[in-house]
Amino acid sequence: MKESAWGWIDENREHIVGLSDKVWDYAELGLVEEKSMRLLADELEKHGFRVERGVAGMPTAFIATWSNGEGPTIGLMGEYDALPGLNNKKVPWKEAQRGGAPGHGCGHNIHGVTAVSAAIATQHAMKEGKIKGTIRMYGSPAEENYDGKVFMVRADLFRGVDACLSHHPGSLNTAGLSSSTAINSVKFHYYGKTSHAAGSPEQGRSALDAVELMNVGVNFLREHVIDKARIHYVIEEGGGQPNVVPDYARSWYYIRAPERDQVDHIYTRILKVAEGAAMMTETTLKVEFLTGVYNTLPSKALSGVVVANMRKIGAPTYSEEDLAFAAEIAKSFPKEQKVDNLRKSKIPNPEKYLDVDVVTDILDPWNEGEVSGGSTDVADVSWQTPTMEFGTAAFVLGAPGHSWQTVACSGTSLGHKSLVFAAKTMAGATLDLLTKPELLAEAKEEHAKKMQSRTYRCAIPDEIGPPLEVAKTAAAKLG
DSSP, X not given: OHHHHXXXXXXXXXXXXXXXXXXXXXXXXXXXXXXXHHHHHHHHHHTTXXXXXXXXXXXXXXXXXXXXXXXXXXXXXXXXXXXXXXXXXXXXXXXXXXTTOOBOTTOHXXXXXXXXXXXXXXXXXXHHHTOOOEEEEEEEOOTTTTOHHHHHHHTTTTTTOOEEEEEEEESSBBOOOOXXXXXXXXXXXXXXXXXXXXXXXXXXXXXXXXXXXXXXXXXXXXXXXXXXXXXXXXXXXXXXXXXXXXXXXXXXXXXXXXXXXHHHHHHHHHHHHHHHHHHHHTOXXXXXXXXXXXXXXXXXXXXXXXXXXXXXXXXXXOOHHHHHHHHHHHTTSOHHHHHHHHHHHTOSSGGGGTTOSSOOOBOXXXXXXXXOSOOOTHHHHHTTSOEEEEEEEOSOTTOOSSXXXXXXXXXXXXXXXXXXXXXXXXXXHHHHHHHOHHHHHHHHHHHXXXXXXXXXXXSSOTTOOOOHHHHHHHHHHTO
C-alpha cells in the first residue's frame, strides 16, 4: 500500500508544491495565519476529512480527522507560521520582496503541507487496501512564538492518539534523537511616572531604568545558572524621546534549560530580579506569562520506522540548476561557520561534508542523549504519546536558521524536493504504524518507560489563554 500512497503524491506533485508556494507567499505570523490555515483545512475537507476549526481557543488551529473503522489513531502535525522581517525573493542572494514583511525562515510552508499531503496520500492507500484506523491531522499555529500545540495539549486534544509524526525541513535527512530545551516566554511591563528629564528629573520614575536594571541583574545571574541554560531578551518598548522620563517600558524574555524543572527554578530567580528592579526604581511591575514548553522526549522506535522509509524511498536527486543555486547560497556565509555548525551537531565524519552544499545521505540518528539549544511545542506532545519530528534536507548545509537563505530555499526547488520526500516518508511511516502492531507496541512501551519517573503538568496556567491580542498587535505593526 505504500506504493499507492507514494504514487498519489507523485501524481499530485504539482498541486502539493503549489500549496506550499501559496503558504510561502502568505507568510503570516503566529496566531494570525488565516489564509494559510484556510488553504490547508479546505484541502483536507475536499478529500473527505472532518475538520474542526478554531480549536483550543485559537482561530487558526484545526484538527482534520478521517477514519476507516476501528484501529490505531495516528496523528500528523503541520505548522504554517512565518517569522517577522525575513521576507526575501526566491533568489540565492539577499533581496527583500517586501521590505520588513514576514518570511518563511524556518520552512513552515513546507511543514504544514507535508502533513496535509501525507494525510491524504495515506487515506488513499487505506481506502484501496481496506486498512483500518484513523488519521488525525493537527493544524498547529504559532510554533515560532506562542507555542500553539501547548494549548492544544492543555485542551486534551491528543487523547486517544497512539503515535504522532511531524516533519521539519532542515539540512539533513534523519530522524534525530536529541532532546530540545524547555522554555518560558514572558513579558515584563514596568509602569513609572513621566516628567521633564532635564527640568524636573526628580519627579520622574523611569520605567526604562527598571527594564535596564532588570537586564543587568539577569546578566549577573548568568554566572549562577547551569551551563546549558539560555536566557535571551529584547526591549520591546523603551520610551519616546530622551527629554521625557518614560512612564512605560517592556521587555520580552525567553528562559530555556534542558529540563522543565530547571526552567522553573531559573524563572523563580528571574522574577526576584524583576521585582528588585521595580523596588529600586519605585515603579510598578506586571508580569505577563505567554507560554511555557517542555523538553522533547524523542522516540527511538519511531525514528527507526521513519529512517527505514526514507531509505526505501531514496533521497531526492538534484539538477545542475539546484546545485548552482545552493552553491550561490553557500557563498553568503563563511566556511568557518559551516565547520562550527558541523562540530556543534556532532555528526559522524564531519569532514565528509565540508564541501557539500546539499546533503543526499540518509543518516541513522547519532545524537541520542544530546540537547539542542532550541525549543519546540512538539515537546509537549511527546509527553502525551510517542512522537517523532524528522528532518529532510531543504536548506544549504551550514546556512543559519531563521535567515533569508532559508526563506529562499523554502520557496524553490530545494524546498519542493524536500517536501515531496518528507510527505512520502510520513505516509510510509503512518502506514507501517497502522498495519504493523508490533511497531506501535514497541513505541508505546518505550514511551511508558520514559514516563515512569515523569509527570506532565502544563506550564501555562489555566487562566492564561492564547495571546491573540498580542499576536494581532505584532502583525499589525508589520502591516
